[in-house]
Amino acid sequence: MTEKASKRMTSRDVTVLGAGIVGLSIALRLHLDGFKVTVVEKSEPMQGVSFGNAGYLSEANIFPPASPDMLRQLPKFMLSKDGPLVIKPDYATKMLPWAVKAVSALKPNSYQNILSGLASLTSVAYASFSELLEAANAVHLLTREGGLVAFRTLAGLEAKSRALPTWNSFGLAAERLSADLIRDMEPELSNEIVGGIFFKNSGRCSNPRALGELYARRLIEDGVRFVRDEVRGIEDVGSNVRIHTCTETITAERVVLAMGFQTGALLAKFDVKVPMVSERGYHLMLPRAGVRLQRPVVFGEPHFAATPMDEGLRLAGTAEFARADAPPNMERAHMLARLAKRYLPNLSGIDATPWMGVRPSLPDGLPAIGVMRSSPRVAYAFGHAHNGLTLSAITARCMSALLQGLAAPVDLQPYRLERFLQTDRSTA
Numbered sequence: 238m239t240e241k242a243s244k245r246m247t248s249r250d251v252t253v254l255g256a257g258i259v260g261l262s263i264a265l266r267l268h269l270d271g272f273k274v275t276v277v278e279k280s281e282p283m284q285g286v287s288f289g290n291a292g293y294l295s296e297a298n299i300f301p302p303a304s305p306d307m308l309r310q311l312p313k314f315m316l317s318k319d320g321p322l323v324i325k326p327d328y329a330t331k332m333l334p335w336a337v338k339a340v341s342a343l344k345p346n347s348y349q350n351i352l353s354g355l356a357s358l359t360s361v362a363y364a365s366f367s368e369l370l371e372a373a374n375a376v377h378l379l380t381r382e383g384g385l386v387a388f389r390t391l392a393g394l395e396a397k398s399r400a401l402p403t404w405n406s407f408g409l410a411a412e413r414l415s416a417d418l419i420r421d422m423e424p425e426l427s428n429e430i431v432g433g434i435f436f437k438n439s440g441r442c443s444n445p446r447a448l449g450e451l452y453a454r455r456l457i458e459d460g461v462r463f464v465r466d467e468v469r470g471i472e473d474v475g476s477n478v479r480i481h482t483c484t485e486t487i488t489a490e491r492v493v494l495a496m497g498f499q500t501g502a503l504l505a506k507f508d509v510k511v512p513m514v515s516e517r518g519y520h521l522m523l524p525r526a527g528v529r530l531q532r533p534v535v536f537g538e539p540h541f542a543a544t545p546m547d548e549g550l551r552l553a554g555t556a557e558f559a560r561a562d563a564p565p566n567m568e569r570a571h572m573l574a575r576l577a578k579r580y581l582p583n584l585s586g587i588d589a590t591p592w593m594g595v596r597p598s599l600p601d602g603l604p605a606i607g608v609m610r611s612s613p614r615v616a617y618a619f620g621h622a623h624n625g626l627t628l629s630a631i632t633a634r635c636m637s638a639l640l641q642g643l644a645a646p647v648d649l650q651p652y653r654l655e656r657f658l659q660t661d662r663s664t665a
């Protein structure tokens with residue numbers, strides 16, 4: 238670190254709350270940048286939604302969650318029990334503030350700002366991993382063979398192809414491929430595929446859980462303190478922050494809130510209401526899938542991913558808006574194998590294991606990364622929704638720059654919480 242940088246640093250003692258991929262990436266980045274780091278996690282590291290994602294480092298995920306097409310189909314989704322998108326009736330009213338904001342994100346100005354805000358992050362996401370991977374001996378877990386979206390109907394392919402100019406306008410490499418070319422790349426795909434889209438710069442993590450665990454191991458080996466306890470509240474007392482857990486009060490000079498979906502509950506105690514919803518997703522891990530893919534393949538209709546991983550083929554996706562603590566419906570995970578067979582006819586579901594995780598979803602699809610204006614000792618990084626693995630390392634770089642008072646690698650204005658809280662004087 239340069240002398241100039243260290244002079245500008247306000248404080249070097251930071252406690253990170255949450256040891257999912259976002260919190261661990263921040264903790265490791267800060268540790269490497271010379272901060273004294275403590276991590277507080279209520280469970281083991283990487284047992285939240287970071288445990289089971291699709292491992293797809295996707296440049297292409299730059300669109301907000303709502304779309305005109307989705308709104309048209311909303312009544313159907315509300316009634317469906319097993320579609321790719323489900324809204325549980327008892328969650329529908331809780332989702333209203335989110336839904337209102339998700340729809341207003343479709344206004345032309347907001348929409349463009351969201352695309353540009355997400356593309357600024359996804360376009361530099363892959364490159365941001367290198368130092369963390371080297372520090373954690375995890376270089377072998379990331380590869381960059383690109384990613385495919387495959388379609389079984391021309392209508393689906395045409396609809397998706399309309400986004401090509403948008404991706405290309407942000408410098409994201411996306412090209413339409415014929416069915417023959419796609420099957421050359423992925424011979425296991427069915428003859429019914431009509432074509433698809435290839436993102437040549439997208440990447441893959443072959444074991445998302447292991448990635449975070451290797452980060453944690455490096456931190457622990459270097460003597461970083463991990464506290465296993467549940468955070469109940471935080472208090473900014475001016476000279477420092479008090480973190481109240483179930484069993485103790487930890488004093489920190491600065492704190493980073495990175496507790497995924499649960500960050501919303503903690504902020505509410507801080508009088509900050511964030512319109513975050515629980516968007517649950519499922520995976521089905523197939524240790525003996527009987528087919529080999531070279532890269533993540535997203536099936537276009539319905540939309541979910543198949544990613545080759547160290548432990549087999551992982552089918553992952555779907556959106557189920559439901560209370561985070563409601564019992565999982567593992568039938569939704571098993572449904573993925575039936576749907577995937579339309580694309581991969583030789584797929585075997587032997588010994589499949591299902592899993593469910595809660596995506597922290599904000600209505601515009603942008604993550605929340607910043608420092609509370611009213612409490613400069615409190616920083617936050619959460620709400621990464623479908624992109625948390627992809628954006629973990631760039632989020633960590635941004636956070637380290639923020640805490641050092643340095644220019645961040647991307648303009649952080651779009652990710653500030655104030656975008657939801659313009660009338661809330663506590664953060665303004």
Ligand SMILES: Cc1cc2nc3c(=O)[nH]c(=O)nc-3n(C[C@H](O)[C@H](O)[C@H](O)COP(=O)(O)OP(=O)(O)OC[C@H]3O[C@@H](n4cnc5c(N)ncnc54)[C@H](O)[C@@H]3O)c2cc1C
Binds near residue numbers: 280290496620
């Ligand atoms: C099916 C599925 C597929 C996905 N596929 C992809 C993909 O291919 N690519 C991609 O980029 N993203 C993907 N995602 C999204 C990605 O997994 C998430 O965005 C990311 O994991 C969020 O990480 P996080 O660290 O914010 O949250 P978490 O992993 O949930 O971590 C939060 C941590 O905070 C801890 N915590 C919570 N409350 C407290 C408390 N009070 N006290 C102490 N600790 C607390 C939790 O125990 C947890 O460990 C997918 C998600 C799903 C569900």
